[in-house]
Amino acid sequence: DAKTTQPNSMESNEEEPVHLPCNHSTISGTDYIHWYRQLPSQGPEYVIHGLTSNVNNRMASLAIAEDRKSSTLILHRATLRDAAVYYCILRDVGETSGSRLTFGEGTQLTVNP
Amino acid sequence: DAGVTQSPTHLIKTRGQQVTLRCSPKSGHDTVSWYQQALGQGPQFIFQYYEEEERQRGNFPDRFSGHQFPNYSSELNVNALLLGDSALYLCASSLSGAWSQPQHFGDGTRLSIL
Numbered sequence: 001d002a003k004t005t006q007p008n009s010m011e012s013n014e015e016e017p018v019h020l021p022c023n024h025s026t027i028s029g030t031d032y033i034h035w036y037r038q039l040p041s042q043g044p045e046y047v048i049h050g051l052t053s054n055v056n057n058r059m060a061s062l063a064i065a066e067d068r069k070s071s072t073l074i075l076h077r078a079t080l081r082d083a084a085v086y087y088c089i090l091r092d093v094g095e096t097s098g099s100r101l102t103f104g105e106g107t108q109l110t111v112n113p
Numbered sequence: 114d115a116g117v118t119q120s121p122t123h124l125i126k127t128r129g130q131q132v133t134l135r136c137s138p139k140s141g142h143d144t145v146s147w148y149q150q151a152l153g154q155g156p157q158f159i160f161q162y163y164e165e166e167e168r169q170r171g172n173f174p175d176r177f178s179g180h181q182f183p184n185y186s187s188e189l190n191v192n193a194l195l196l197g198d199s200a201l202y203l204c205a206s207s208l209s210g211a212w213s214q215p216q217h218f219g220d221g222t223r224l225s226i227l
Contacts, residue, residue: 043203085155099161101205103148
């Protein structure tokens with residue numbers, strides 16, 4: 001599976017936008033970019049995913065570079081409830097790996113009041 | 114719409130014992146994956162079950178085994194427990210063939226080995 005690189009930690013202030021970067025220079029043409037987050041004492045929660053175009057949903061936006069070697073998860077107005085570990089994952093949909101998710105160590109986001 | 118449910122939420126065992134963890138997938142899902150999450154680490158894939166068979170396996174020893182039932186629920190069994198097996202065990206469900214779609218996770222079983 002292609003590897004992703006994320007900063008270990010980031011800090012933000014409440015009600016400000018947050019941009020969480022992810023590098024994936026070895027991404028293949030069939031890799032989807034998925035973001036999950038994990039709040040304390042909970043299982044991972046799906047946030048957003050995309051293939052080539054930028055994506056928006058009620059939780060966040062995903063900006064994908066034109067060469068697809070990097071992406072950015074955007075939280076438009078951070079709240080205290082957004083404090084979590086954010087994982088950027090490449091989802092290999094090839095025949096041999098199916099729906100396995102390969103997690104890295106993620107980015108610990110701290111939101112200051 | 115019930116999400117993924119896991120039981121028990123917490124469990125304490127001693128070295129050498131055996132443990133069984135249980136998972137009910139989200140309604141409409143037919144594939145169950147299990148992950149192990151050590152403290153401070155990201156989840157690591159153990160194996161995946163679909164149509165009552167193990168379809169994929171991560172880098173875990175044979176002490177880790179599983180089962181899927183006709184109603185798609187699943188069990189994770191770990192034999193000869195080691196101290197290093199202490200972790201959060203997560204179950205995730207998904208729909209076969211919809212590989213680009215998200216997996217849905219339960220809140221896990223916290224297993225402590227004394």
